Amino acid sequence: MKDLSAINELNIDFMGIRRPAVILSGVILLILLVVMVFRGFNLGLDFTGGTVLEVGYQEPVELSEVRAALESKGFTGATVQHFGSRTEVMIRLAPQEGEEASAQMSEEVFQALSEAVAGRVELRRVEFVGPQVGEELREQGGLAVLFALMGIMVYVALRFEWRFAVGAVVAIIHDVIFTLGIFSLFWISFDLTVLAAILAVIGYSLNDTIVIFDRIRENFRKMRKGSVIEITNTSINQTLSRTIVTSGTTLLVLIALYVFGGEAISGFSLALIIGVVIGTYSTIFVATAAVILLGVSRADLLPVPKEGAESGGTSLP
Amino acid sequence: MNQYPLWKNILIIGVVIVALILALPNLFSQDPSIEITAARGSEVTDASLAEVKAVLENAEVPFKQVEIRDGGKLFVSFASSGDQLRGQEAIERTLSQRYRTALTLAADLPGWVRAVGLNPMSMGLDLRGGIHVVIDVDMEAALDQALERYVGDIRTELRDKRIRYQTLAREGSRILIKFNDTEARDTAERALSREFRDLEFQSLTEGGSAAIAATLPVAQQEQIRTFALQQNITTLRNRVNALGVAEPSIARQGERRIVVQLPGAQDPGRLKEILGATATLEYRLVDTENSVADAIEGRVPVNSRLYRERDGSPILLNRRVIVTGDQITDASAGFDSQTGSPAVFVNLDGQGARRMRDVTTENVGKPMAVVFIENQTTTEMVDGEAVKRTRKVEEVISVATIREPFGRRFQTTGLDGTNEAHNLALLLRSGALAAPIQIVEERTIGPSLGQDNIDQGVRSVLMGLFLVLIFMGLYYKVFGLVADLVLVVNLVMIVAILSLLQATLTLPGIAGIVLTVGMAVDANVLIYERIREEIRNGNSPQASIHAGYDKALSTIVDANVTTLIAAVVLFSFGTGPIKGFAVTLFIGIIASMFTAILGSRAIINLIYGGRRVKKLAI
Numbered sequence: 001m002k003d004l005s006a007i008n009e010l011n012i013d014f015m016g017i018r019r020p021a022v023i024l025s026g027v028i029l030l031i032l033l034v035v036m037v038f039r040g041f042n043l044g045l046d047f048t049g050g051t052v053l054e055v056g057y058q059e060p061v062e063l064s065e066v067r068a069a070l071e072s073k074g075f076t077g078a079t080v081q082h083f084g085s086r087t088e089v090m091i092r093l094a095p096q097e098g099e100e101a102s103a104q105m106s107e108e109v110f111q112a113l114s115e116a117v118a119g120r121v122e123l124r125r126v127e128f129v130g131p132q133v134g135e136e137l138r139e140q141g142g143l144a145v146l147f148a149l150m151g152i153m154v155y156v157a158l159r160f161e162w163r164f165a166v167g168a169v170v171a172i173i174h175d176v177i178f179t180l181g182i183f184s185l186f187w188i189s190f191d192l193t194v195l196a197a198i199l200a201v202i203g204y205s206l207n208d209t210i211v212i213f214d215r216i217r218e219n220f221r222k223m224r225k226g227s228v229i230e231i232t233n234t235s236i237n238q239t240l241s242r243t244i245v246t247s248g249t250t251l252l253v254l255i256a257l258y259v260f261g262g263e264a265i266s267g268f269s270l271a272l273i274i275g276v277v278i279g280t281y282s283t284i285f286v287a288t289a290a291v292i293l294l295g296v297s298r299a300d301l302l303p304v305p306k307e308g309a310e311s312g313g314t315s316l317p
Numbered sequence: 318m319n320q321y322p323l324w325k326n327i328l329i330i331g332v333v334i335v336a337l338i339l340a341l342p343n344l345f346s347q348d349p350s351i352e353i354t355a356a357r358g359s360e361v362t363d364a365s366l367a368e369v370k371a372v373l374e375n376a377e378v379p380f381k382q383v384e385i386r387d388g389g390k391l392f393v394s395f396a397s398s399g400d401q402l403r404g405q406e407a408i409e410r411t412l413s414q415r416y417r418t419a420l421t422l423a424a425d426l427p428g429w430v431r432a433v434g435l436n437p438m439s440m441g442l443d444l445r446g447g448i449h450v451v452i453d454v455d456m457e458a459a460l461d462q463a464l465e466r467y468v469g470d471i472r473t474e475l476r477d478k479r480i481r482y483q484t485l486a487r488e489g490s491r492i493l494i495k496f497n498d499t500e501a502r503d504t505a506e507r508a509l510s511r512e513f514r515d516l517e518f519q520s521l522t523e524g525g526s527a528a529i530a531a532t533l534p535v536a537q538q539e540q541i542r543t544f545a546l547q548q549n550i551t552t553l554r555n556r557v558n559a560l561g562v563a564e565p566s567i568a569r570q571g572e573r574r575i576v577v578q579l580p581g582a583q584d585p586g587r588l589k590e591i592l593g594a595t596a597t598l599e600y601r602l603v604d605t606e607n608s609v610a611d612a613i614e615g616r617v618p619v620n621s622r623l624y625r626e627r628d629g630s631p632i633l634l635n636r637r638v639i640v641t642g643d644q645i646t647d648a649s650a651g652f653d654s655q656t657g658s659p660a661v662f663v664n665l666d667g668q669g670a671r672r673m674r675d676v677t678t679e680n681v682g683k684p685m686a687v688v689f690i691e692n693q694t695t696t697e698m699v700d701g702e703a704v705k706r707t708r709k710v711e712e713v714i715s716v717a718t719i720r721e722p723f724g725r726r727f728q729t730t731g732l733d734g735t736n737e738a739h740n741l742a743l744l745l746r747s748g749a750l751a752a753p754i755q756i757v758e759e760r761t762i763g764p765s766l767g768q769d770n771i772d773q774g775v776r777s778v779l780m781g782l783f784l785v786l787i788f789m790g791l792y793y794k795v796f797g798l799v800a801d802l803v804l805v806v807n808l809v810m811i812v813a814i815l816s817l818l819q820a821t822l823t824l825p826g827i828a829g830i831v832l833t834v835g836m837a838v839d840a841n842v843l844i845y846e847r848i849r850e851e852i853r854n855g856n857s858p859q860a861s862i863h864a865g866y867d868k869a870l871s872t873i874v875d876a877n878v879t880t881l882i883a884a885v886v887l888f889s890f891g892t893g894p895i896k897g898f899a900v901t902l903f904i905g906i907i908a909s910m911f912t913a914i915l916g917s918r919a920i921i922n923l924i925y926g927g928r929r930v931k932k933l934a935i
Contacts, residue, residue, distance in 0.1 A: 008850070056763075056765070106585070106759070106761075107585070107586050123761070123763055124765065125761065125763060126585060127759070127760045127761075128758060128759040128760070129757075130755075130756075130758055132453070133451065133757050133758050140890055141890075144886055144887060144891065151882040151885075151886055152882055155879060155882060156879070193828070196828075196891070196898045196899075199886075199887050199895075200832055200902070203879065203880040203883035203902075204836070206876075206879045206880070206883075207836065207879065207880055210875045211876060214875060239846070242846040245846070246838065246842050246843075248788075249785050250838070250839075252785055252835075253781035253834050253835040254781075254831070254832075256780040256831075257781060257828065257831050260776045260777035261773055261828070262773035262774075265774075265825070265828050268828050
């Protein structure tokens with residue numbers, strides 16, 4: 001296979017277009033934020049509460065039949081859709097008044113379906129989440145993101161410098177908003193696994209950011225000549241082939257997951273695919289640009305005297 | 318240059334061998350099985366083995382294997398879950414008197430693997446099918462009930478001490494007692510605070526009359542809550558055990574939740590019936606005047622009833638009940654202060670205490686029995702119709718001699734040991750304080766969907782892995798093949814650690830593994846790109862390898878530590894699916910650091926180390 005390393009020699013002036021890039025990012029984020037505020041999310045069962053049933057029929061079944069069967073038993077307002085194939089149906093019901101009633105509902109619904117349609121109906125999955133639980137999960141999810149961000153910020157501030165910590169976190173927030181925005185814009189179901197994916201995106205995007213930050217730190221210490229922008233550009237270019245290869249292989253795996261992993265994790269893999277692409281972009285144009293905008297200088301990263309005896313930037317904490 | 322000392326190579330090989338052995342059990346297929354244990358009073362022997370075989374052959378249910386494993390458990394494995402269900406039906410129909418059956422998954426392991434104690438990964442409910450229920454314990458109701466009991470006790474106490482009061486009632490979270498004058502109030506406060514040390518009393522003037530407000534201190538409230546939760550878990554555990562599911566898990570979640578997980582179970586309706594069943598206790602005098610033998614033959618005295626003890630032996634008890642379970646306010650295990658033998662301390666409410674005192678005064682020296690009563694509702698199929706049946710199960714759990722009259726607080730001795738005392742106390746509490754429960758979350762996954770999930774999960778992992786392996790081999794040549802090798806070892810290590818910890822593999826867990834595959838490659842990419850860079854800068858092959866690994870190290874560590882932070886946060890905040898993801902991500906990162914940094918270096922050293930190399934295949 002042809003070596004991508006030549007790409008590292010191109011010396012693309014990434015930081016030269018940092019202003020237009022930041023403005024572009026800002027505008028897109030603003031639009032997505034507006035979308036999120038006005039459109040909201042297609043929150044999954046985990047967050048809203050309610051009941052989901054997945055049933056399998058032996059023969060392909062018409063959704064209207066299923067709806068009629070439900071309505072005849074008084075279950076109105078149910079979302080009925082095919083799931084995977086024409087023999088499989090997913091029914092979603094909003095949470096009912098009184099939790100006990102909701103807990104019993106799944107059986108009644110299944111009963112109604114078994115009676116209405118000829119042939120054997122197989123109950124493949126039932127999920128019932130009480131409204132209270134849904135609310136708690138929303139809260140927990142938000143907290144998890146917040147604490148992950150804080151933990152990461154502290155670590156990066158300790159290992160690098162506060163401007164880098166801010167840059168990394170700004171990039172993460174950018175990625176999270178972007179991914180959330182896409183889920184809102186295209187009305188993709190947002191459940192617990194997507195939340196897990198968002199947290200994984202944070203991890204991945206950060207991984208990417210750290211690699212470039214590491215190189216910038218190393219070059220600040222090594223290169224005697226060149227402005228901050230030049231050194232940053234060099235650093236990005238030096239790691240460019242690695243960025244492409246890693247994003248590429250990760251995307252390969254994620255696409256395999258999306259295509260072959262089935263419905264249950266399609267939301268998860270989609271969120272990660274978006275996250276990886278955006279995370280790669282934000283590393284260069286958001287995280288690094290932010291560090292420069294915050295006015296980092298060579299002196300900020302020179303090793304403190306204690307570390308001076310050691311070589312370069314490769315010392316471990 | 319670029320040679321590892323011998324110990325380092327041995328260490329790496331050792332770790333890999335251990336990982337291979339630990340991961341080995343996962344290679345064997347997991348069959349749907351029935352676990353058969355002996356009911357009380359019988360035993361699983363070679364005869365039972367033949368018996369079960371005969372039953373299955375009679376019912377024409379094909380099975381793969383019948384064998385006795387780890388002490389008194391019989392396992393029958395089947396090719397499909399359909400056979401498994403029919404097999405259970407057949408065994409239940411003919412042998413349910415002496416054996417209990419439970420559905421499970423059993424790995425078809427060769428004897429020597431089992432002998433070493435190795436197990437395959439445990440599959441989450443989303444992968445093997447089963448029922449997951451989250452139950453909310455109504456803590457407010459538990460506190461209200463406790464206060465209501467105190468209201469009764471205070472009323473009795475005031476009456477006993479002949480203190481007159483106007484009104485006595487629970488008002489929200491406090492008990493308010495109004496008196497005619499301050500003198501009565503002060504007498505009452507002295508008496509009450511001596512008798513009820515758990516409560517806080519406060520004198521005040523309410524609506525123009527002298528009054529006392531009694532409240533539960535925060536510590537006491539906390540204790541009642543913990544109690545309610547613990548006791549409900551005990552009750553639920555007892556009930557779930559009766560349900561016939563292998564490896565049920567009942568665990569506390571947070572402040573007021575209980576999670577019940579039943580792998581392989583298929584009938585959420587039956588589970589809810591069992592969970593909702595009510596249980597109670599009764600204290601009765603033992604009928605010592607009439608003969609048990611006569612009663613067994615059908616001549617039961619008019620005033621008595623025949624009961625069975627836990628071991629099945631018959632006992633005659635008086636028809637009149639002394640106190641029932643709802644009159645027990647508390648029970649705890651401890652030791653008799655005089656003899657030091659294990660004892661259970663029971664607290665009764667006012668009414669129960671009075672009755673107990675009357676009865677025990679008259680019957681010193683006679684035995685008294687504790688009867689455990691449970692109403693179980695079961696749904697049975699009769700002529701194709703579901704019929705609900707309520708079954709009353711009554712068991713004598715303890716018999717003890719009355720040594721002296723007692724009332725509100727007493728102890729029961731004559732127990733087998735501290736363990737039994739502890740269990741009895743829990744059982745007594747189970748019957749006594751029943752904080753209402755509510756099912757707030759339920760997930761049932763059918764076995765076919767579980768199988769689909771496994772198939773799809775495994776297929777997507779293999780597919781992703783395959784693509785990455787090919788790419789790396791083509792792009793980094795020899796070095797790429799080394800990366801491929803360590804990537805596979807990485808996967809083996811994840812499986813090994815999951816098997817060792819018996820951590821549960823869920824669908825998001827598989828996703829976590831997939832993500833690790835992607836990220837594990839990154840460490841190798843970082844190193845190889847560095848090596849290429851060093852070569853371009855004109856360094857010698859050996860120096861390039863050395864510098865490549867060296868310089869990439871801090872980047873790899875920084876990048877992985879930050880992802881570890883995310884995994885830890887996910888683990889501590891997440892529930893269920895998120896936790897499953899976090900576990901595999903965490904294990905995956907640790908394994909990938911080991912394989913990508915140490916493992917790949919060791920192999921590269923073996924290939925290139927310590928000799929003259931003109932060109933690297935990278």
